[in-house]
Amino acid sequence: MTHMTKRLFLLACLICAALIPAAGQNAFWRFLKTETDSAYVEDYTNELTARLYSSRKYNRYDIVDVKLKKDILYRPNSPMNIGFGANYKFLGLNLGFNFPFVNRHNEKYGQTKYLDLQTHIYLRKIVVDFYGQTYKGFYIANPDKVFGKEYVTQNPYPQRPDIRNTAVGLNAQYIFNDKKFSYRAPNLQNEYQKRSAGSFLVGGDIFHVQVKGDSSLVPYYLEDTAFLHDFHYHKSSIISTTANAGYAYTFVYKHHWFLSLSVTGGLGVNRTKLFLEDGSISRSFGWQINSTVRAALGYNSANFFAGIHYVGTSNRSEMPLPNAFQTFGAGNLRLSIVRRFPVNRKLSFPSRKVST
Numbered sequence: 001m002t003h004m005t006k007r008l009f010l011l012a013c014l015i016c017a018a019l020i021p022a023a024g025q026n027a028f029w030r031f032l033k034t035e036t037d038s039a040y041v042e043d044y045t046n047e048l049t050a051r052l053y054s055s056r057k058y059n060r061y062d063i064v065d066v067k068l069k070k071d072i073l074y075r076p077n078s079p080m081n082i083g084f085g086a087n088y089k090f091l092g093l094n095l096g097f098n099f100p101f102v103n104r105h106n107e108k109y110g111q112t113k114y115l116d117l118q119t120h121i122y123l124r125k126i127v128v129d130f131y132g133q134t135y136k137g138f139y140i141a142n143p144d145k146v147f148g149k150e151y152v153t154q155n156p157y158p159q160r161p162d163i164r165n166t167a168v169g170l171n172a173q174y175i176f177n178d179k180k181f182s183y184r185a186p187n188l189q190n191e192y193q194k195r196s197a198g199s200f201l202v203g204g205d206i207f208h209v210q211v212k213g214d215s216s217l218v219p220y221y222l223e224d225t226a227f228l229h230d231f232h233y234h235k236s237s238i239i240s241t242t243a244n245a246g247y248a249y250t251f252v253y254k255h256h257w258f259l260s261l262s263v264t265g266g267l268g269v270n271r272t273k274l275f276l277e278d279g280s281i282s283r284s285f286g287w288q289i290n291s292t293v294r295a296a297l298g299y300n301s302a303n304f305f306a307g308i309h310y311v312g313t314s315n316r317s318e319m320p321l322p323n324a325f326q327t328f329g330a331g332n333l334r335l336s337i338v339r340r341f342p343v344n345r346k347l348s349f350p351s352r353k354v355s356t
Contacts, residue, residue, distance in 0.1 A: 034124035040180040042192040042302065048341045049087040049190045051305075055096060055334035056080045057116045058312075059135045061165050061211050062327040063218060065227050072218065072227075073141040074163065077109040078116075087190050088343065110159035112137035118332055120311060122183045129171040129292070129313065131207075131330050136164040148223040162214040167328060171292060171313065173203030173244070173264060181248065186260045186296030189305040189338040193258060198249030201264055205290060207315055209238045209328045216277050228324055233282070235275035236326060238317045240288040242268030248294070256301050260309075262294040270317045272326070286318025305338035 036043055061074040085094030117132035139157045140146055147158070175181065177199035185193040211217065212235035218228055246264030253259075270288040275281055291314050298307015312331025319326055 032123050032125050034178045036124070036182070036191075037179045040193065040195045040197050041182045041185070042194060043190075044192065044302075044340050045087075045089055045184075045190050046343065047088075047190070048343050049188070049338060050341065051085050051094075051189065051336050051338040052083075053085065053094070053096075053334055053336040054080060054082045055332055057118060057332045058330065059114070059116070059133050059165055059167070060327075060329040061138070061163075062325075062329075063228065064316075064325040064327060065323065066325065067323040068224060068227060070145060070224060070227055071142070072146055074138040074160065074165075074217075075109075075141045076112040076114065076135045076138050076165075077106065078112060078114065078135070087188055092188070109139045109157055110137050110161055118330065120187065120332075122188050124184075125175050125178045127173050127175065127183050129169075129205075129311070131167055131169040131171075131313070133168075133330060134164065134166045137161045138163045138165070146219070146222060151223075158219075160213060163211065163217070164213070165209070165211045165328075167207065167209045167330060169205060169207035169209075169313070169315075169330075171203065171205035171244075173201045173246075173292075175248075176200045176202075181250065183248070183262075183294075185300060186250065186258065186298070186307065186309050187294070187311070189300070189336060190340075192300050192302060193250050193252055193260075194255055196250060196252045198247060201246045201248060201262070202244070203264070204241065204243045204268075205266060205313075206241045207238070207290075207328070209236075209240075209315065209317075211236045211326075211328075212275075229321060231321055231324075232277045233274040234277060237273045237275075238270050238315075238326065238328070240268060240270035240290070240315060240317055242266030242288050242290045244290060244292070246292075250296075256299050258296070258298060258300055258307075260294070260296040262292075264292045266290040272317060272320060274320060282320045284320035286320070288318070289316040290314065303340050305336065305340075308333070308335045310334070 064071040079098045081096030083096030114135040119130040121128040139159045144152045180197040181199040182191045184191040216232035244264045244266030248262035250260040268288040294311045296309035315328045
């Protein structure tokens with residue numbers, strides 16, 4: 001990681017740690033606590049929420065030439081994990097395992113080495129998304145658009161094992177209707193949304209993304225040599241920040257079936273450095289457009305949950321070239337089966353007599 005990435009990572013850890021203070025000892029923590037409207041949301045955070053799940057985290061990097069309406073789509077060969085987990089109060093733990101028989105072959109898409117520390121913290125009034133990712137090994141997902149159909153017959157998915165994408169980011173949003181609307185119900189499964197409700201959202205984010213390869217990220221043998229003005233760079237470093245706003249709504253059908261959708265969009269600025277093949281560096285400020293989407297569909301009740309839920313972010317950064325963008329994306333798609341269990345906290349301990 002670069003020094004800036006380390007600073008952002010440390011800042012994100014400190015902010016996340018500040019959101020879990022000793023219960024009842026911090027004014028900010030007391031502010032975040034909410035008395036929910038029980039006609040809309042049932043709180044089961046005092047019960048043990050146990051889950052079996054499968055998930056696929058992802059990371060992507062795109063180079064876009066707006067004028068030509070063409071792009072290069074880089075994707076990692078990210079695996080699907082199967083695991084189990086549990087939540088109790090504000091504590092949660094998920095353990096996922098990679099089973100090769102459910103994942104794609106490395107011969108076709110290449111091998112990807114990665115560390116993905118995505119964390120999504122759902123409080124009653126605030127939701128915080130932390131992204132700490134490093135992926136090494138990508139393939140081009142649209143080779144027919146980049147190299148032409150004849151090339152694809154011999155090279156179906158050109159691989160770039162040298163490309164590494166490192167990203168650190170923090171996104172936070174305030175939930176206005178925290179008494180009637182629950183993000184936890186579809187995403188943490190420790191609450192139950194009994195009636196339809198929604199909420200406006202407002203927040204902001206900060207990201208640092210760095211992509212580099214051993215050679216130009218824009219291949220030299222493209223079908224359209226005018227792509228990106230024949231501009232070649234082997235490394236890109238982006239620091240961005242945006243303010244965002246949006247809306248979330250959960251539709252409940254017959255008390256148990258639900259469809260939840262949340263969309264936020266943000267506008268801000270970025271500082272981009274491109275390290276060119278001739279050894280020079282191109283620097284510039286540009287516009288930044290970010291978005292975050294959350295979607296969930298399934299069944300929820302007092303004891304049982306089954307559903308699929310998704311969260312993803314997309315960061316579009318203007319480049320030091322006219323009509324050109326870089327797009328970084330990250331997210332997680334998960335299928336969960338959940339059972340809640342009451343926890344008996346009334347424990348008695350034998351008294352001990354002390355002689356004097």
